[in-house]
Amino acid sequence: MLNAMVAIATLSFLGGSDSKDMFEKTRSLRGTVEIPGNSVLLNSTMNHSGNFSESLRVGTLPLEDLVKQDQLQQQKQKKKKIIDKRQQQEQQNRSTATGAGNRCLCIFDVDRTLTGKQEDTTRCPQNKVTHSIDPAYHGGHRHLTLSQLGQNLESTFCKACILAIISAESTHRLVVEALLHGGPTVHGCDGLCKVKKATKLASELGVAHRRVFFFDDKASNVMHFKGSGMNAHQVSCGSRGDGGHGHCGGKTSEVTQASGVGTCP
Structure with missing residues (x-):
């Protein structure tokens, strides 16, 4: 889900550019944070209007916050499985x-x-x-x-x-x-x-x-x-x-x- 959103944002950012502009814009997208299973674009400096938002947002939450929420949810589910298994044992x-x-x-x-x-x-x-x-x-x-x-x-x-x-x-x-x-x-x-x-x-x-x-x-x-x-x-x-x-x-x-x-x- 996050990869798809990043891909869309990237295509939108690069779309309609000539090769020189594309080179400059590609260079500005190097602020990439690698998260297991996801590649999240952060701290980019430009967009078609001249300034790319500091962090890609979905709804009203920064993308990095969504990632943290997802990780916390996975941790809770893992903990519940461990407790359930222990009780069954x-x-x-x-x-x-x-x-x-x-x-x-x-x-x-x-x-x-x-x-x-x-x-x-x-x-x-x-x-x-x-x-x-x-x-x-x-x-x-x-x-x-x-x-x-x-x-x-x-x-x-x-x-x-x-x-x-x-x-x-x-x-x-x-x-x-x-x-x-x-x-x-x-x-x-x-x-x-x-x-x-x-x-x-x-x-x-x-x-x-x-x-x-x-x-x-x-x-x-x-x-x-x-x-x-x-x-x-x-x-x-x-x-x-x-x-x-x-x-x-x-x-x-x-x-x-x-x-x-x-x-x-």
Whole structure:
């Protein structure tokens, strides 16, 4: 693109000249900066009107600025590819760290499990407010707040397992999903739907039901797992909100490998 623009500018500059004029004008175009893949004409001194602009411009931006923007964009894309590849590798390492028979899957609810009540660090001093917006439970435009569990998934036994999310909310919250290192996410799913989706994930990932661990702040969601062969445990037991859901969210101490289905005392 840049080469084509430079070629047009050069032809326009040289067009209509006799050999002597062309020699003089060609000599004035020696201010050329070489950039990989592009040759950009800069600091030329003449044009048909007598003065060639100091730098070839496209729109309102100097050509050299466009080149810098292009280089920055390429650097950002390269960095993103590296991060994506690293996350995929981490997820693959989790899924192959143990033999197929011992592979484990940790599935988490989001609202009031990995998150707490928006912006409440008075009742929940261990929670962390982020810059993202969380509309869950009529949160409006208040900021998403990570629970103590949401901030410390890596300190639980689930670090060695495949991580997944099954959430009743339909909103994709990138801050939370980033915690999974590329693990699967299911949104808009509540009640019995969570059992069905957990069963499907276990089958697709080759994880035995006895090695599936589900964590949710609502007792009703946990109890649906009875008879499924999977393990399910309620969290946010120490802080409850209105409507049967948690308040501050889960804690790492509530994430255990205990077998069976268990709700708060």
